[in-house]
Amino acid sequence: MYLVRVNMTDRTYQVTDIPEAYRHLAGRGFTSSVVAAEVPPLCHPLGPNNKLVFAPGFVTGTSAPTSARCSVGGKSPLTGGIKEANAGSSWAADLAVMQIGGLIIEGKPSKKDEYWGIHITWDGKPKVEFFDATQYTGKQLSQVFPAIYEKFGERISVCSVGAVAELGYSNAGVVFNDQEKRPTRYAGRGGLGSVMASKGLKFVVLDRAGAPGVEIADKALFEEGRKKMIDALRSHAITKPKGGLNTYGTAVLINIMNEAGGLPTRNFSSGRFEGAPKIAGEAIFETVKTRKGKEIYNHACSPGCIIQCSNTYYDENGEEIASCVEYESDWALGANCGIDNLDDVARMVKLCNEYGLDTIETGTTIAVAMEAGVIPFGDSKGAINLIHEMGKGTPLGRILGAGTATTGRVYGVTRVPVVKGQSMPAYEPRAVKGIGITYATTTMGADHTAGYTIAPEILGVMGKQDPLSPEGKAALSRAFQATTAFIDSTGHCLFIAFAILDIASGYQGMIDEVNGVLGTHWTADDVLKHGAQILKTERKFNEAAGIGKEADRMPEFMKTEPLPPHNQVFDVPDEALDSVFSEL
Amino acid sequence: MIHIDTWLYGELARYGGDKNERVFANPQVELPDGSCLADLLKALGMDTNERGITFINGNLSAMPGLQPDLNHPLKDGDRVAFFHLRSMWPFQYRHGVTMIPEMQQAMLQSEDLGLHHAYDAEEEGQG
Numbered sequence: 001m002y003l004v005r006v007n008m009t010d011r012t013y014q015v016t017d018i019p020e021a022y023r024h025l026a027g028r029g030f031t032s033s034v035v036a037a038e039v040p041p042l043c044h045p046l047g048p049n050n051k052l053v054f055a056p057g058f059v060t061g062t063s064a065p066t067s068a069r070c071s072v073g074g075k076s077p078l079t080g081g082i083k084e085a086n087a088g089s090s091w092a093a094d095l096a097v098m099q100i101g102g103l104i105i106e107g108k109p110s111k112k113d114e115y116w117g118i119h120i121t122w123d124g125k126p127k128v129e130f131f132d133a134t135q136y137t138g139k140q141l142s143q144v145f146p147a148i149y150e151k152f153g154e155r156i157s158v159c160s161v162g163a164v165a166e167l168g169y170s171n172a173g174v175v176f177n178d179q180e181k182r183p184t185r186y187a188g189r190g191g192l193g194s195v196m197a198s199k200g201l202k203f204v205v206l207d208r209a210g211a212p213g214v215e216i217a218d219k220a221l222f223e224e225g226r227k228k229m230i231d232a233l234r235s236h237a238i239t240k241p242k243g244g245l246n247t248y249g250t251a252v253l254i255n256i257m258n259e260a261g262g263l264p265t266r267n268f269s270s271g272r273f274e275g276a277p278k279i280a281g282e283a284i285f286e287t288v289k290t291r292k293g294k295e296i297y298n299h300a301c302s303p304g305c306i307i308q309c310s311n312t313y314y315d316e317n318g319e320e321i322a323s324c325v326e327y328e329s330d331w332a333l334g335a336n337c338g339i340d341n342l343d344d345v346a347r348m349v350k351l352c353n354e355y356g357l358d359t360i361e362t363g364t365t366i367a368v369a370m371e372a373g374v375i376p377f378g379d380s381k382g383a384i385n386l387i388h389e390m391g392k393g394t395p396l397g398r399i400l401g402a403g404t405a406t407t408g409r410v411y412g413v414t415r416v417p418v419v420k421g422q423s424m425p426a427y428e429p430r431a432v433k434g435i436g437i438t439y440a441t442t443t444m445g446a447d448h449t450a451g452y453t454i455a456p457e458i459l460g461v462m463g464k465q466d467p468l469s470p471e472g473k474a475a476l477s478r479a480f481q482a483t484t485a486f487i488d489s490t491g492h493c494l495f496i497a498f499a500i501l502d503i504a505s506g507y508q509g510m511i512d513e514v515n516g517v518l519g520t521h522w523t524a525d526d527v528l529k530h531g532a533q534i535l536k537t538e539r540k541f542n543e544a545a546g547i548g549k550e551a552d553r554m555p556e557f558m559k560t561e562p563l564p565p566h567n568q569v570f571d572v573p574d575e576a577l578d579s580v581f582s583e584l
Numbered sequence: 585m586i587h588i589d590t591w592l593y594g595e596l597a598r599y600g601g602d603k604n605e606r607v608f609a610n611p612q613v614e615l616p617d618g619s620c621l622a623d624l625l626k627a628l629g630m631d632t633n634e635r636g637i638t639f640i641n642g643n644l645s646a647m648p649g650l651q652p653d654l655n656h657p658l659k660d661g662d663r664v665a666f667f668h669l670r671s672m673w674p675f676q677y678r679h680g681v682t683m684i685p686e687m688q689q690a691m692l693q694s695e696d697l698g699l700h701h702a703y704d705a706e707e708e709g710q711g
Binding site for chain 1: 591593594606607608637639641642644648665667669670671672673674675676677678679680681682688692696697699700701702
């Protein structure tokens with residue numbers, strides 16, 4: 001595998017073999033290790049010393065199902081700490097097929113307002129060419145992507161950033177093409193889009209023509225693992241064709257979380273939203289069925305996915321509004337803003353995709369602005385207008401684009417749902433205390449993807465602790481975070497977790513696939529150790545950046561304001577939170 | 585008589601009065617005093633195996649294949665919600681939520697402490 005370093009200060013590049021220290025790292029393990037080794041923890045996230053790192057997973061680019069994820073890493077402008085965000089796209093698979101195990105963007109051009117693209121082709125090894133991309137700046141992304149496909153051909157895949165990244169917003173994501181060549185697949189969280197734009201980089205275009213593909217050390221073992229994984233995904237009720245995710249998408253969780261009293265509503269002031277059924281996955285599926293005159297099941301975000309959870313939402317005339325309305329986006333821009341107009345929620349998703357905004361941070365920021373009285377809760381047209389303000393870079397838009405914590409500070413709001421500067425996703429920690437422990441302690445800032453449950457063996461880590469006690473929950477969170485860091489390194493989508501948790505052969509299949517590619521003999525124990533090492537590396541970077549255990553805390557209001565309908569506060573003691581990393 | 589605020593989601597909405605409804609339904613069901621959850625199912629005309637995740641007043645009371653709530657007594661004003669079998673609720677997103685006592689006990693007694701998505705191995709295997 002190759003390491004490609006691109007220096008944006010002088011627009012040069014180097015292609016070398018992957019250094020020995022990184023040889024058995026991929027995805028999040030790779031990006032976090034490079035950031036920890038090469039980025040000064042106290043550097044400015046948008047300055048010349050930060051780096052943006054791309055890495056496909058161990059099995060990305062192979063025929064392993066649901067594995068086209070690419071990790072993006074750097075120091076986050078939103079949290080000030082280490083960040084890994086990932087997305088599913090053909091771009092990830094193409095990077096791996098071109099045998100690029102890591103792409104590091106470093107430096108910064110001296111001239112402002114000049115933007116470049118890089119076009120990577122295969123010429124016996126990866127070859128990088130620069131092109132002037134200044135003409136594509138300041139525009140909506142759906143206008144820009146077709147021009148890039150026209151310039152470089154239909155076979156390419158595209159990574160880019162939107163206009164808000166050019167403005168340096170802390171909530172700007174990195175976007176990748178979907179299967180329809182639309183700019184919709186985001187490595188959204190933490191403002192990495194602005195890191196990319198700060199380097200004068202607008203596009204990374206990949207053309208895989210002639211590339212050799214991923215080398216597989218033990219093909220028989222890989223095939224065995226792949227087959228186990230396919231069988232698990234195809235048979236599990238949640239991941240199989242026409243199963244839960246393929247039918248209703250991730251928004252199938254809206255009604256569940258609402259009934260549980262854990263759907264954050266109107267800026268985390270309640271756990272239940274009376275308009276939830278109108279914006280839930282069931283409503284999306286039935287509305288599309290009515291408007292298109294037939295049942296439409298969801299599609300894949302990237303090649304080779306069996307789960308296929310991405311929807312497309314249409315207006316009353318059957319014209320596309322947005323793809324896709326995910327649970328988190330639906331909640332952030334819907335329930336959390338008191339908005340039950342599904343068409344307007346979809347319009348806001350579309351606008352976030354157009355301007356390059358992270359939908360979660362955008363929704364939580366608008367909700368804080370609503371709490372401050374900028375517009376009333378429930379005002380969907382006003383919310384759409386605020387997104388336009390962000391996209392256009394007005395003074396108000398720039399405040400909102402700096403994220404939820406900054407907006408709360410500007411308006412003197414005390415109910416600000418953030419950890420380490422990153423806003424909370426759609427699971428209320430006062431109702432779901434286990435996820436609260438993960439929100440508080442993950443290196444990423446509040447993050448719902450940091451602690452997935454992937455194998456029942458994890459229970460072994462608890463010993464004799466009561467799983468319902470704070471200490472038991474903390475032990476589980478630690479194990480969840482470590483195993484999730486491993487999945488984030490495989491290139492598999494986290495949603496394989498649903499199937500491999502219930503179907504043990506699927507879990508073994510994942511390990512077999514990785515061993516097959518690398519020629520290693522890793523066991524289930526090694527998975528946990530590999531993940532734990534990633535967490536330690538990230539934690540060390542954060543501590544050196546001034547983000548220690550004091551930052552592993554929930555916002556004060558969650559400890560003092562009881563959340564309806566269960567009227568609970570977040571009461572996990574600090575000692576339990578501290579044990580997550582002290583016992584890692 | 586007791587009055588139950590009943591919520592039926594997705595495919596189960598057809599038991600709410602309009603057999604063509606598939607988004608949600610919110611029938612208000614009257615039951616005799618002393619009724620339990622099984623009586624509510626009977627009144628709705630819904631087989632217990634058609635439902636998956638279930639809540640009573642926001643407290644988890646059943647999961648696919650694990651239904652310790654059938655004899656749970658209902659009282660006037662209870663909110664009961666039934667989900668179809670294509671719903672899901674991953675463990676990490678329900679770890680530490682409130683449950684009815686019968687469910688909490690059933691989870692703690694299960695071999696895996698309730699980590700899974702479904703509890704009927706035979707049904708899961710058949711997919």
